[in-house]
Amino acid sequence: MRLRLAGAAIAALLLAAIVPAAAQSDYPVRPIRLIVGYTAGGGTDLIARVVGAKLSEILHQSVVVENRPGASARLAAEYVTRQPADGYTLLVSPIGPISIAAAIYPALKYDPQKSLVPLSMICGIPLFMVIRADNPARNLKEFIAWMKQHPDKANYSSSSPAFTIVTELLKLKSGMPGTMIPYKGSGEMNLAVISGQAAMTIADGPPTVPLVKAGKERALAVTTAQRSPDLPDVPTMTEAGYPAVTATFWNGAFAPAGTPPAVVAKLQKAWGEAVHDPGVSSKLKAMALVPSNATPQQFVHIIDSDIVKFHGVVEAAGLKFEE
Numbered sequence: 001m002r003l004r005l006a007g008a009a010i011a012a013l014l015l016a017a018i019v020p021a022a023a024q025s026d027y028p029v030r031p032i033r034l035i036v037g038y039t040a041g042g043g044t045d046l047i048a049r050v051v052g053a054k055l056s057e058i059l060h061q062s063v064v065v066e067n068r069p070g071a072s073a074r075l076a077a078e079y080v081t082r083q084p085a086d087g088y089t090l091l092v093s094p095i096g097p098i099s100i101a102a103a104i105y106p107a108l109k110y111d112p113q114k115s116l117v118p119l120s121m122i123c124g125i126p127l128f129m130v131i132r133a134d135n136p137a138r139n140l141k142e143f144i145a146w147m148k149q150h151p152d153k154a155n156y157s158s159s160s161p162a163f164t165i166v167t168e169l170l171k172l173k174s175g176m177p178g179t180m181i182p183y184k185g186s187g188e189m190n191l192a193v194i195s196g197q198a199a200m201t202i203a204d205g206p207p208t209v210p211l212v213k214a215g216k217e218r219a220l221a222v223t224t225a226q227r228s229p230d231l232p233d234v235p236t237m238t239e240a241g242y243p244a245v246t247a248t249f250w251n252g253a254f255a256p257a258g259t260p261p262a263v264v265a266k267l268q269k270a271w272g273e274a275v276h277d278p279g280v281s282s283k284l285k286a287m288a289l290v291p292s293n294a295t296p297q298q299f300v301h302i303i304d305s306d307i308v309k310f311h312g313v314v315e316a317a318g319l320k321f322e323e
Contacts, residue, residue, distance in 0.1 A: 027263050031062035033089045034253075035080050037073025037097060040065075043206060043287070044073075047251050048092040050283045051122055054274040059266075065092075071323070072160060073097040074108070077254075081115040085258035087267060091116065094125070095249045099306035100162045104314050104321045113304065116254040117264055120271030121299040124290040125249035127166060127223040128209070128234065129202045132193050133216055140220045140240040144176045147199065155179045157189040157198035161321050165310050166223060166247050167202050168317040170237075173244045193217060204249065205230060205288030223247045230288050247309075250292065252299060268296045 032055075034048045048065045056063040068076040077097040083089035102112040110116070129140065137143035147154045154177040158164040164180055171178055181198050183189050187207040192198040194216050202223065209230045211217045221240040222228045225248070237245040253271050255264060274280055281291040294302065313319070 027087055027266060028059055028061040030088060031064055032059070032087070034063060034065045034092050035076050035089060036065055036067050036092050037069055037076030038067065039069050040067050043204070044092060044094055044251055046287065047122060047284070047289070051253075051271070051274050051280055052092075054277050054280050055270055058270045058273050072101075074101055074105075077101075077112070077116070078108075078110045080254065081110040081256055083256055085256040085260075087255060087259055087263040089256065090119070090267070091254040092122070092251065093254065094162075094251050095306065096160060096162050098252070098254075099303050100160075100165065100310060102307045103165070103310035104161055104319070105323050107323065113307070115257050117257055117259055118296055118299045118303065119253040119255055119264070119267050120275060120296065121292040121294040121302065122251045122253060122271070122275055123284050123292050124224065125204050125251065126228045126230075126288070126290065127163075127202050127204055127247065127249060128212070128219045128228070128231065129170070129200065129221045129223070129237075130190070130193060130208060130212060130217040130219045131200045132196060133218050135199075135218065137220070140235075140237075140242065143200070143220055144174050147176050147178060150199075151177055153199050155181050155198050157181050157183050157192040157201040159183045159185050159189050161319075162249065163189070163202055164319070164321075165313050166245070167200075168319060169247070169313045170202070170242065170245045172313065172316055173242050190217065209288050221245075224290075228288070228290075229285070248302075250302070251289075 034052050036045050036048050038044050052063040052065055068079055074097045077091055080089055080091040098112045101108055131143055137146045156167050156178045158180050186203040189201040189203050190207050190211055193201050212219045219231055219234040221237045222234050223237055225246055275291055284291050
């Protein structure tokens with residue numbers, strides 16, 4: 001009798017081990033939620049919907065975008081870290097709630113490096129340093145000199161810590177003066193430059209590129225390592241003389257820490273296929289984004305490097321941000 005009971009116990013343990021493994025191999029068996037920390041229609045929301053549609057085809061399962069805005073998307077990141085680590089609730093996020101938040105907020109309710117598993121760097125987001133079209137400066141060094149000569153006009157527009165940190169990095173490396181003027185979004189940041197309320201801004205491509213092409217702003221540099229195909233005549237920060245100001249923002253996909261390795265591997269493969277799909281890539285490029293070729297391991301390195309770099313800027317510039 002004892003042998004039978006022991007045999008039954010062993011069988012039960014084996015079954016318990018087999019069932020989760022089978023469940024992981026069958027993944028996904030129900031809809032997957034992509035949590036976005038911004039309202040519908042914004043850049044990250046559009047990225048999630050474009051890539052999510054292809055992800056649904058690849059995984060043969062519904063993929064639903066769920067918007068949970070608040071606290072510059074940190075609420076969405078925190079929410080995902082509290083969900084079951086089963087691959088059915090994922091985060092689509094820009095750099096802000098991850099590398100930027102880790103660098104500037106000491107009391108986050110989640111650890112961007114430990115609470116989330118990077119699945120895919122979806123795209124890079126070039127930032128353009130722009131000034132008003134009638135400013136006499138024709139290149140970045142001339143503009144920095146102009147700012148030093150006009151301290152009463154030396155200011156810049158920003159709508160988030162992410163944009164502020166990159167501008168402060170430029171100030172640290174060039175000695176350029178500049179007081180930050182806050183705005184609600186990157187569209188307003190550009191309008192502030194056009195109207196003369198701000199001397200310059202460093203902003204993302206979607207609201208900026210059309211204004212530069214229309215002649216309303218002049219782009220002096222792009223922060224990425226390579227020139228942007230959207231504005232190929234605009235030099236990189238390195239070409240403009242400030243290699244230390246190179247910075248690429250990004251959008252990426254994450255799963256909660258503890259997600260089974262088999263599920264993580266399947267998701268990483270599926271996200272990679274979705275991002276590299278020609279139709280998806282063309283849509284991302286049309287949004288002034290650069291589809292990423294980074295592996296998940298390279299993405300981890302990028303995140304870690306960003307945190308170190310931006311934390312150094314915050315310390316050196318003595319920046320303080322309200323949570």
